[in-house]
Amino acid sequence: MIRIRALHKYYGDNHILRGIDLDVKQGEFLVILGPSGAGKSTLLRCINGLVQADAGELQAVGFDAMDTRQYRNLRQQVAMIFQHHNVMLRLSVLKNVLTGRLGQMSVFASICQWFSTADVELAMDCLRRVELDHKAHARTDALSGGQRQRVGIARALAQKPKVILADEPVASLDPKTSRMVLHYLRAACDELGITVICNLHQVDYAREFGDRIVGLSGGKLVFDGTSDELRDSALNLIYSGTTFPQILPVTAETNTSTELLVQGVAS
Structure with a gap:
């Protein structure tokens, strides 16, 4: 599905990605952990061509993500959540969802926003999946952040x-809403077979929702394993020597305190 070898990215003299090697399987929910500046967002943007890597190999859904000529076809298969x-606040909820169909339409049809009945039905089904179909005709600026x-x-x-x-999709949300958003992404992975790569700061969410977790630090991949393998030693590598207390299983009682601890370390 996705194959990355010796990937490098520079911004001027700043070496952001330093030889990333990573494989992601179809239908996998992969969480990327790391402090701010570790290269998480840059890596996602390289995968869908929003940023072009400077060296290495990057294959995604059958396309060469190092080749700008393939970007249009690549982006039709790789969606991004920021x-x-x-979202466009002055549009209705339904119109916002329908913009996800623009890449599949002709230039003329997309300019005129001529959406087919099938597109509208698909958009409504997607809204039902996130339990917002009752808000389809509301203006998006009337909605909460979640x-x-x-x-x-x-x-x-x-x-x-x-x-x-998904680039830190719950960074600005409260714990209850954050878990709801991640639940919908997890459902897309499980029910539709969509591969999800999600950047997070919150260790407890990574352990709860991820099939697999990788850790970035200083532009390098320093951890690759399951949630059970994400122990103190791995967290110390990811968060540059920070000492973590024992990681407790996620429960309703421990979740809030654990989340606050991790958010404090990541900030």
């Missing part, structure tokens, strides 16, 4: 992608 929603992020997920699903890249 931290700050990136609801706007769910619109972003529905828009990504309307694209009918093979991969969803």
Whole structure:
């Protein structure tokens, strides 16, 4: 599905990605952990061509993500969910979701926003998946932050992608809403077979939702394993020597305190 070898990215003299090697399987929910500046967002943007890597090999859904000529076809198969929603507030919820179909339409049809009946039915089904179909005709600026992020997920699903890249999708949300958003992404992975790569700061969410977790630090991949393998020694590598207390299983009682601890370390 995704194959990355010796990937490097520079911004001027700043070496952001330093030889990343990573494979992601179809239908996998992969969480990327790491402090701010570790290269998490840059890696996602390289995968869908929003940023072009400087060296290495990057194959995604059958396309060469190092070749700008393949970007249009690549982006039809790889959807992106951003931290700050990136929805159009003055449009209705349904219209926002329908924009996920623009990449599959002709230039003329997309300019005129001529959506087919099938597209509208698909968009409504995507809204039902995130439990927002009752808000289809509401203006998006009337929604809460969590609801706007769910619109972003529905828009990504309307694209009918093979991969969803989620760049810190719950960073600005409260714990209850965060878990709801991650639940919808997890369902897309389990029920539709969509590969999900999700950048997170919260260790407890990574352990709860991820099939597999990788850790970035200083632009290098320093951990690759399951949630059970994400112990103190691995966290110390990811978060540059920070000492963590014993990691407790996620429960209703421990979740809030654990989350606050991790958010404090990651900030």
